[in-house]
Amino acid sequence: MVLENKLGITSAPELAEAEERISKKKAIELFENGVLDKLEAGKFESLKAIHKYLFDDIYFFAGELRTVNISKGNFRFAPLMYLEAALANIDKMPQSTFDEIIEKYVEMNIAHPFREGNGRSTRIWLDCILKKEIGKVVDWSQVDKEDYLLAMERSPIKDIEIKHILKNALTDDINSREVYMKGIDHSYYYEGYTTFKTEEL
16 A cells, blocks of 8 residues: 555555655754744644654655554554544653653654654654753664664563663764764664554544
8 A cells, every 4th residue: 555645655665655755854854943943842743743743745645633543563653533632642741861861762653643654754853852851862873673662662562672772872972963864764763664654534
């Protein structure tokens, strides 16, 4: 299934390639034009703004809440009927320490508010919180792809693993574009959307 898109692309590989190219270009713009510094760290409205900026040239739903239930493997992300309440609760979560920030990140991943592009948008959102609150960001080049994906998969039950992985990859090089871009490198952190199951309502 190929997601409806503004580019009129009907081939999944072609769409993935266009999405990666365009979202990377937009991510660089986000970093260089100072938009991220103006967003309120840790709020869903900021994540919405990031998602819309990255994907507005590709998808009609950029920055909009998903209208389908999504599951991956045996895990079901927040059901639509509870999604808005979950996001309101995430907004209120504390974020003054590293542990609190990662707990908030895990909850946002469970919410999975968008139809596509959650991983890249939320990693940028995470780095905005870390940068503001503790003066650090994640150097994603120091994070093993498989370890990260497995830890995120297990994080709703036990978040100690993802905390350990990300803590070991922290850097104070918060103004490096290279460090920032590793977080949205789609080929490195492939989010595996072909394995997602959706239920159209």
